[in-house]
Every structure is written in structure tokens, then in C-alpha cells.
Amino acid sequence: MTRSPLKRAPRRYTALVLACALLLGVALIADFLWASSSSSSSSSSSSHWSAVFDLRLGRAEQLKKNKKYEKTLASKYLNATYADLPAPQWSWEEMAEAPVPRLDGAAVQLKNLLYVFAGYGTIDYVHSHVDIYNFTDNTWGGRFDMPKEMANSHLGMATDGRYIYAVTGQYGPQCRGPTNRNFVLDTETKKWNDLPPLPVPRYAPATQLWRGRLHVMGGSKEDRHEPGLEHWSLAVKDGKALEKEWRAERPIPRGGPHRACVVVNDQLLVIGGQEGDFMAKPGSPIFKCSRRHEVVYGDVYMLEDGTKWKQLSPMPKPNSHIEFSWVIVNNSIIVVGGTTEKHPFTKKMILVGEVFRFNLDTLEWSVIGRMPFRIKTTLAGYWDGWLYFTSGQRDRGPDDPSPKKVVGSMYRTKLHL
Template identity: 70%
Template sequence: MAKFTHHHNHRHSPWKKLALVALLASFVGAILIADSFYASSSSSSPAYLSLASNWARQKPEIVVLPNVPPYREEAEKKLEETEQKKGPHRARILSDTFADIPAPDWQWEELPAAPVPRLDGAAIQIKNLLYVFAGFGTLDWVHSHVDVFNFTDNTWSDKFDMPKDMANSHLGMASDGRYIYAISGQYGPQCRGPVSHTFVLDTKTKEWSKMPPLPAPRYAPATQLWRGRLHVMGGSRENRHTPGVDHWSLAVKDGKPLEREWRTEVPIPRGGPHRSCIVVDDRLFVIGGQEGDFMAKPGSPIFKCSRRHEVVYGDVYMLDKEMKWTTLPPMPKPNSHIEFSWVIVNNSIIITGGTTEKHPETNRMMLVGEVFQFHLDTMKWSVIGKLPYRIKTAIAGFWDGYLYFTSGQRDRGPDNPQPKKVVGDMWRTKLSL
């Protein structure tokens, strides 16, 4: 009994109370630190992100000042109005829809979804058929087949396998209208490195052939067929993170290489993956992208993804027939994950979705929900519409006056532009330019 009484008194002593409070404070602090670390990954849990979103609304907002007129002028005006209403100490406001640019609302029609959801897949449109390759189903599961969408009757009409040693995501890809060239990319799930394998698909016979491997593996390289040569440039190096500026080309014709080795060309002005690469009017354009990406965690047997610092940019470069790079006006805002998110319509390039700069306070990835137009006659950008939701690595197509997009990773809702669900949705809207 005495022992029990002594323990009882000891438990309620002031020193023990202080120790208990300190212990609880340490426990809460540890949770917050762990939570903050976990939130730096795009794979954060829905429960946490729901809490973080509600928390963010209680903080002061931040008015984002884009680099390109007229959007910067609009943001500056909003900042000035906010300062007048709330005073200078509350003028910087953080919006849940960080960096969204005002754009017209479009009417979208939802069509049959792809047979599987996919992220970081590749695609080529040949006439009325959209060939959609590979991609992540989840971070631990990758696809190794091709789904085909028929724009004529809006159905997923075919499916066939890819070679077993072909990359499963982050491929470079181009076509001459019959043959599809598949270049390098990442083999396997999580954050494995790229391979140097290259293949060509005959879309009429559905037969695959191998071509000479790249001089070095590349992750998500910008790839395009131009002036009889297959050009591969930029991307990330073997660790997925270090930008590559190398530029190689290979002469090809009717699905066959005309050379045994790739030729070294003029380096691209800025390296990195996740860019649009387009040929129009005998000019090659490389648009957007980023420097840096997730890497495999050191020592992880499954190459578990580990986040690294990334810089998203909106740079636009053009390569002319004299093999000289020219810097053109940047996108309205930095944009990445747009490799297959583009179409060509009425002498302009249309780009759908993507990812922009990280959130200024949470440093989380922010998705893009705007549709951009690059006018090839004036070399100027416009923001022409909104998608049904923000999305990255969307796959775009254009047929009979309709803009289509499918697949990718969408946002968490209208008020939360962070990435969440990998989807296979297919949408279209009538495009009037």
C-alpha cells in the first residue's frame, strides 16, 4: 500500500507534470516533422492532404506574379487591391489554386475511358488512330502494351504487346505516319534508371524491330523525326535527376536505320525531361520541361522513389535547318510533364495541362489545368481554355474539329491542385480557333 501511495504522489508531482508535458510536446513535434517530410512527396496520403488543405486556408494568401504579360499586370493589380483592403502586412495571399491563370470555361464531353489508367505513358496519333503506350498503373506496376483509340467511332478498338525489354515509361517517341520510333526511357516500376534500347513499330503489321541503341541511356528525352533523321536530345541522365544536354540523330527511312551509330549534333541550350518536342514547317520546337526529378533511394532493393530538388521552366527553343538554336518567348507559366500533351491546329501548337512551379510555402507539386496556344505566325502565347480538371502527362489528340485528351494524373479537386489519382479518362471538346 505504501508503495502504491508513493507512486501515486510521485505521478502528480510538479516535476512529473512538467516532464509529461515535455514528453507530449516532443511527441507532437516528432509527428509534425515526420508529417512535413512525408508531405514533400507527391504520394502523400489523402488524410494528410485534406488536413493540410484546410490548414492552408487559414494562412495569409500569396499573390503569384507570372513572368509573362498580360498575366503579370493582372497579378500586380490584384496585389495592389489586396494591399488597399487588408494592409501591407496581409497583402501576400496564398491561394489553394496556386498559379492558375484565368481562362475561358469550355464544355467537355466524357467518352469511354482507356482500358487501364496510366501515368507517364507515350502516344502517337496516326490519322484517326491514337496509339497509347506503356506508363505507370501505380508506382509499383507498369504497363507493357499498347491501347488504340479510334477517333472515328470514339472507341478503344485494339490492344497489343510491346517487346519485353522495351522501356515502360518516360519514352521518347516519334512517327513518320506509319512507323513509330520508341526511344530509351525507364524500364520497370518505382524509380529505376533509363535504358538505351530503341525500337520501331510498323503500325500496319504490328511488328516490332530493334534499332541501334542510344550512345547513353536517357530518361524522357525530347524526340522527333526531322529532315530524314530521328533526333533525340535533353532528358535526364542515368540517375533520372541530372539534366542531359546531349543531342544525337540517326538517319532512318521506312522504319529502318540507315546508319549503325548515332551522330552527335549541336547540344540543346537547356537539358532536362518532360518537354514537348514538335516539328512544324521544317522547324523543330522544344517547349517547357524541368531540371531534376525523383531518384532511387540509395540502397533500396526496389529502387524506391526519393524526391530531389526540381526546377520547372517554360523555355521555348527552335532549331532551324542550319542547326542553330533560337530562344523564343516562354510559356505563360513554367510547365513540365507535357511530352505528349500537344497537337497542331491551324498553324498553332496547343498544349494541355502539365505541372508548374512548386507551391511557394509547402513545396508540393502543382498541376496545370489550362490549355495554351502558341501562334506560329507571331510566336506568341495565349491561354485559351480550361480542362475539366488539372492534369499532368495528359495524352492529347485532334480529330474532326475536336481536341481530345486522355490518361495522366489528375488533381485532388477544384481547390487543391496537388496530384492524386492516376486516370484513364477520355474527354473531348469542340475547338474553335
């Protein structure tokens, strides 16, 4: 039997509705799945950037920790290798301050008077006069000018008890060139006279009077950095040169500036020093100082009969900038302050705060005391049982041995040997 069209219509309508519902369900499921995927992706992206942020933060924290570690390690390394050597803590008394601060100046003691010459006031200003300190009454006075052509720092200097011989050195501030001009001062008349010029100029050579001749050795060459080995001498007497030219002598075994040079018991000794120094920056119109590699050493040499050099026991630690930082007391050489090797991490200069003794009877070194602070290029003197020092560049504090302020302070302590 055939069904009428009126009876088949509802079934078709029902099928159509079911198909639409099915399609709608599929769409809803797809949308849900897409949303879930998007949410998952967003969550994953968020997690990714969060991880990156955490990683960078972790690296920053690690860097901070590394810096702290390096600082701690540097401190430990300093304490282990470059720290102050064990020494008694002396009591120092502060005396009258010098009229001006000085770095790389020069000094000579004649009886109770300390003649203090030249030096940097600042890196851009140098002194060209003499100040005199009286140990007896603790006063400064008697200022007078140096010759205009005379070096302002890195001088070599020696005395015979009346005449002071000043040789070569740096002319001007910053890292300017050296001069080979030499002069002699009559301390009784305060008059200056010329001496024959050196064959070539030098910075801070070891200088002394020995057996009637003025000896000049080592120092830095004209570029201010390369060590010089040359050794010259000139016959002098009563403030006058007995020869027109300097005589070549036996070269020193190790060159360089900033050494102590001492004549005692008819022996000529050269102590400490360094190889290398600051140089003028190429092209700088003011000869601005530029850091260069330096090697500080504690070598000690003695010139035997003027014919050969003999190496003696080295200092307890490498030491430089001590050319006027010594005195002779009870057959001993006393050295105060100086500089030692650079800090291995910061590469900063390390100042010295010990007082050293070289016993000329035993030819042995010892550390006998500590200064009120670390300091380089001190100008030392000894009078009536008291050890004095003035001027130089001192440290940044008890925990920082690098150089800071140039001073004119004068200190003294009772010396017991």
C-alpha cells in the first residue's frame, strides 16, 4: 500500500532536524577542541617566557654571586700573597706637615736638616722649589727655588755633607720627557751650579757618591718604560766636576727606576726597584700618563771594587719607589714603605706599609715594624733616636692597599734596634 505525501513529511522534517543538530554538535566540539588547544598553547607560551625570565634572573643572581666570589677570592689571594707581612705595630707621632704634598720628590738629610725637593703636587702640577725641615724644633722653612731647567720629579740625588748633586729626571707634569741636565747645590750659600750633562737622560736612576765619583745607574730610558742598564760616573769634589764628560762603568745587572742606592762601609748597594713604568699616551698634547706593565722586584746588588756586581739576599717582598725612603742606623739600612707587585685580579698598585731592616753585619733582611699606613715615595730621615718620614702617596684605608691621596704629612717613631 502506498503512503500519502501527507504522512511522509514529518519523517523528513525529523531527519533534517537531526542532521542540523549533528552538525551543530560537531561544530561545538571542534570549537571546544580549538579553544583547549589555544589555551594549552597560551599556557605553554606563558610557561616558556616565564622560564626565560627565571633563567635571566638566575643568571643575574649568579653573576652577583660570581662577583662576590671573585671579590672574596681576590681578598683571600691578596691576604695570602700580597698582604702586609707580620710586623710589630709601632706607635707613630704626627709632626708638622710639609708646606706642600709631594709625590716622586727627592730628599737629602744634612745633620738636623732634611732638604726636600720637587715632586708632583698633582698629576698636572709639579713643584720647582726646596723646603727644609728642622728635626730639632719640628719646623718647616727656608724655602728657595730650583733652577728652571732642573727636573721636577724622578731625580737622582746624593750629597757629600755640604753639596747636593741632582741629576737627570722628568721635566714637567704627567708623563713628560726627561732631561739630561745636572746641577749641584751649595747648601751653605744656597747657590746652584751646572754639572756636565749625562750622555742620555734617565728617569729615577740609582745615584750615589762613591770614592770621589758621582755614580748614576739604571733608571728608565727616554720612553719612560724600557729599563736602562747603563752606568756612568763623574769625578767631583767640593761641588765641582773634575771631568768634562761622564765615564762609562760596568752596567748594572738589572735595570729600572725607583731603587734605593746606598753607600755604607765603603760599599755601594742598589736595592729593589722595578722594570717598566707609565708612559705618555701616544698623540696626547699633555703627555697624559698611560698604564703599562710593570715588574717589581726585591733584588739587592753590591758593586765590588768597582769591577763586578755581587747579588745579595733579596728584600722580604718585592719593593719599588724607595729611592729616598731609607736611612742608615747602627750598621743597618732601614727602608720605609714603597710599592710591591700589582694585585693579580684588579691590577691595581699595592702600597707597602712595613719597615724593613738590612743588617750589614749578617747581610740579612727582617721586617721590624709597621707604618701608620701604607705609602710610597716617602722621604725618610733619622735624628736623635727618631725615625721620620714625610710626603708620598698613601693607601685608601686599612683594607685597601691601592694608592689614593698625595700627602705632606710628617711622622716619627722611636727606633729601637
